[in-house]
Structures are given as structure tokens and as C-alpha cells.
Amino acid sequence: MSGSNRVSRRDFIKVTTGAIGGVIAAGVGIPSVGYLLAPALREDKAGKPVLVANLANIPVGIPYPFSFTVTKVNGWERTASVFGGFIVRKSESPQDLLILSSRCTHLSCRVNWNEEAKGFVCPCHDAMFDIEGKVSYGPPPEPLGHFEYEVDAEGNVIIIPIEKKGE
Amino acid sequence: MQSTWWKKIFAWLDERLGLNELYKNVLDRPEPLGTWWNTLGSASLFLFLLQGATGIFLTVYYTPSPDHAYDSIQYIMNDVAFGWLIRGIHHWGASLMVLVVFIHMLRTFVTASYKYPRELTWLVGVGLLLLTIGMGFTGYLLPWHQMAYWATTVGTQIAGSVPFLGDFILKSLRGGPDLSALTLQRFFAAHIWILPAMLAALIGVHLYLIIKHGESHFPDKED
Numbered sequence: 001m002s003g004s005n006r007v008s009r010r011d012f013i014k015v016t017t018g019a020i021g022g023v024i025a026a027g028v029g030i031p032s033v034g035y036l037l038a039p040a041l042r043e044d045k046a047g048k049p050v051l052v053a054n055l056a057n058i059p060v061g062i063p064y065p066f067s068f069t070v071t072k073v074n075g076w077e078r079t080a081s082v083f084g085g086f087i088v089r090k091s092e093s094p095q096d097l098l099i100l101s102s103r104c105t106h107l108s109c110r111v112n113w114n115e116e117a118k119g120f121v122c123p124c125h126d127a128m129f130d131i132e133g134k135v136s137y138g139p140p141p142e143p144l145g146h147f148e149y150e151v152d153a154e155g156n157v158i159i160i161p162i163e164k165k166g167e
Numbered sequence: 168m169q170s171t172w173w174k175k176i177f178a179w180l181d182e183r184l185g186l187n188e189l190y191k192n193v194l195d196r197p198e199p200l201g202t203w204w205n206t207l208g209s210a211s212l213f214l215f216l217l218q219g220a221t222g223i224f225l226t227v228y229y230t231p232s233p234d235h236a237y238d239s240i241q242y243i244m245n246d247v248a249f250g251w252l253i254r255g256i257h258h259w260g261a262s263l264m265v266l267v268v269f270i271h272m273l274r275t276f277v278t279a280s281y282k283y284p285r286e287l288t289w290l291v292g293v294g295l296l297l298l299t300i301g302m303g304f305t306g307y308l309l310p311w312h313q314m315a316y317w318a319t320t321v322g323t324q325i326a327g328s329v330p331f332l333g334d335f336i337l338k339s340l341r342g343g344p345d346l347s348a349l350t351l352q353r354f355f356a357a358h359i360w361i362l363p364a365m366l367a368a369l370i371g372v373h374l375y376l377i378i379k380h381g382e383s384h385f386p387d388k389e390d
Contacts, residue, residue, distance in 0.1 A: 035227070035247055035250060035253055075242050076235065076238035076241065076242040
């Protein structure tokens with residue numbers, strides 16, 4: 001030990017035991033922590049783009065209804081939820097769209113386009129939104145939500161299925 | 168020599184808890200025979216602790232309901248990091264524990280270590296063997312696949328063949344006349360709470376007796 005470069009038998013045993021113990025601790029510890037945290041470390045699949053319509057079918061100026069299904073996988077459980085909305089073509093330009101959610105901002109009923117009233121009417125509490133999603137009358141506290149979108153070369157409308165707050 | 172801070176902490180604790188004394192009595196006991204056959208009890212204890220640890224980990228995901236039991240195990244095996252490892256250890260450790268406990272009992276029998284003053288150690292050991300088999304029986308149903316379902320159907324029917332009391336025993340095990348959600352739930356309760364608690368208590372008694380009596384003398388030509 002002191003004054004000698006030679007490793008004593010006792011020190012050698014100490015270091016070796018410590019090293020092997022460390023390897024074993026890591027061998028037990030890493031799988032344990034990985035096992036417990038596995039669900040938290042999964043990639044969040046929400047927000048995967050969804051193709052909802054093709055521009056060829058959508059008239060200008062009349063909201064075009066669409067719906068899509070999002071399947072959430074939590075552990076061994078799959079939950080499929082149907083969401084809906086309206087594509088509003090403001091002009092012939094393929095990029096000039098407004099994609100609104102059909103979920104009423106009051107209590108989440110589904111709004112429908114009413115051609116005579118020129119507005120989205122909510123069947124639950126007599127509310128109406130205009131073609132831009134702004135509240136015309138009724139209890140909703142804020143405008144309809146909207147989706148971000150992309151239109152590809154073939155005119156396919158692809159949305160990010162996460163509702164954004166309306167402006 | 169100036170003692171380091173951790174030595175001071177240890178001395179403080181030792182003075183109050185008697186750690187050195189505990190170490191001497193529990194881990195530093197004389198083992199004059201030094202035969203490998205005498206390590207089977209420690210091996211059984213280790214396997215019990217291993218089954219306990221992996222079992223606790225499995226309950227993080229396992230769900231004891233007919234609707235979810237099978238799917239939750241598929242999830243452990245395929246989607247949870249190292250789930251296959253932890254379930255694999257629990258699965259194989261279970262068989263190994265029954266085996267090791269049984270060989271431990273055989274050794275005790277062959278070396279006549281169950282005789283005075285160790286009769287109670289033997290009797291408690293019989294209880295431990297039965298509880299270990301009970302753990303195997305209840306754990307076997309939990310995956311809720313065909314093999315588990317039918318093995319438990321047959322197993323509970325065998326218990327039901329006891330004269331007079333058979334029907335009552337069968338219904339008590341199954342929680343009714345049929346194998347159902349109630350059976351799965353009560354087997355789960357037995358497997359993770361009731362039997363382990365009894366095992367732990369009896370292991371405590373078993374260990375106390377072993378420490379009290381020490382290693383037995385093995386019979387030689389003169390015995």
C-alpha cells in the first residue's frame with residue numbers, strides 16, 4: 001500500500017469486487033428503470049398528417065364537410081375517435097383555404113353548415129358561427145378552431161389533426 | 168488515525184442498531200461443514216426475493232381482468248423495454264424455485280437434519296414448500312391463455328374431488344361454480360398478497376430457527 005507500487009491483495013479484491021458489483025448494479029438497474037419508464041419514453045403519435053379531401057370535389061365558397069378518425073394507442077388499448085370539420089375555399093387558388101373544426105367551442109357539440117342562414121349552426125344551445133368561424137350569436141366563448149394544412153400537387157388536402165384556437 | 172465521516176456515521180448507527188452484532192450473528196455464523204448442499208436454503212431465499220422483485224415489476228403493467236390480462240402480458244412482452252426479461256426471469260424463476268425448495272427438502276431428509284432440536288424448522292419448511300407450490304398454482308392462471316385456463320379448470324376440479332367437502336372447496340377456489348373473472352381476481356390476490364405474506368412470515372421463523380440451532384451434524388458411520 002503506502003510507498004509501494006504493488007497492488008496489495010486486499011486492495012485488488014476491493015477494486016475487483018467494486019467493479020463487478022458496479023457491472024451487476026448496472027445490469028439490474030438499467031433494465032429496471034427502462035421497464036418502468038418505457039411508456040413515458042414512447043414517441044407521441046398525435047399530430048400525424050391526415051389526408052381528408054381533394055380540391056377537385058370542393059366548390060368555392062361553400063363549406064365542404066369532412067371527417068377523419070384518429071386511433072390512439074395507450075398500452076394495449078386502442079381508442080378510435082372521429083373528428084370532423086369543414087374546408088372553406090375562399091377563392092380558386094389552391095392555397096387559399098380555411099379548415100375549421102366542427103366542434104362547437106361552447107360544449108363540444110357538432111356544428112352544421114346552414115346554407116340559408118350562411119352560418120355554422122350548433123344544434124345544442126342555439127349558437128351560430130359565420131363562414132370564417134367567428135361567433136355570430138349564442139353562448140360560445142371563442143371562434144371555431146382550425147387545422148393547419150398542406151395541399152399537394154394533385155390537390156390533396158392534408159391536415160395536421162391538432163385543433164388550433166381560432167382567430 | 169482520524170476516522171472519516173462515514174465511519175463516524177456508521178459508528179453512530181451501530182451504537183444504536185447493533186449492526187456489527189447483527190452481521191456477526193446473521194451473516195458470519197460458523198458453517199463447519201462447508202458443503203454446497205447447505206447453500207440450497209440461501210438459494211431458495213434468493214429466488215423468493217427475486218420472484219418478489221420481478222413480480223412487483225410485473226404488476227406495474229399486468230391487469231388481472233379477463234378482458235385485459237392476456238393483452239397486458241402481450242404488451243409487457245412486446246412493447247415494454249426489458250419486459251421480456253423481467254417476465255422471463257419471473258417465469259423461469261418460478262419453476263426453479265419449486266425445484267430448489269424441493270431439493271433443499273430432500274437434502275434435509277437425507278442428512279436427517281429434521282431431527283431434534285430441528286423438528287419445528289422441518290415443519291415450518293413443509294409449510295414453505297406448500298406455499299411455494301401454491302404460488303406456482305395461482306401464478307399459472309394469471310396469463311389467462313388457454314393453457315392457464317384449462318390447467319386451472321382441471322386443478323380446481325381435482326381439489327373438488329375431495330369427498331363431502333369437494334364441491335365447497337371447488338367453489339371457494341373459483342369464487343363460484345365456474346372459472347370466471349372472480350377466479351382470476353382471487354388467484355391474483357392470493358398470488359401477490361396472501362401467499363407472499365404467509366411465505367415471508369414463515370421464512371422469518373425458519374431463518375430464526377436456523378440461526379438459533381446452526382448447521383446440523385451430518386450422520387456418519389457411527390450414527
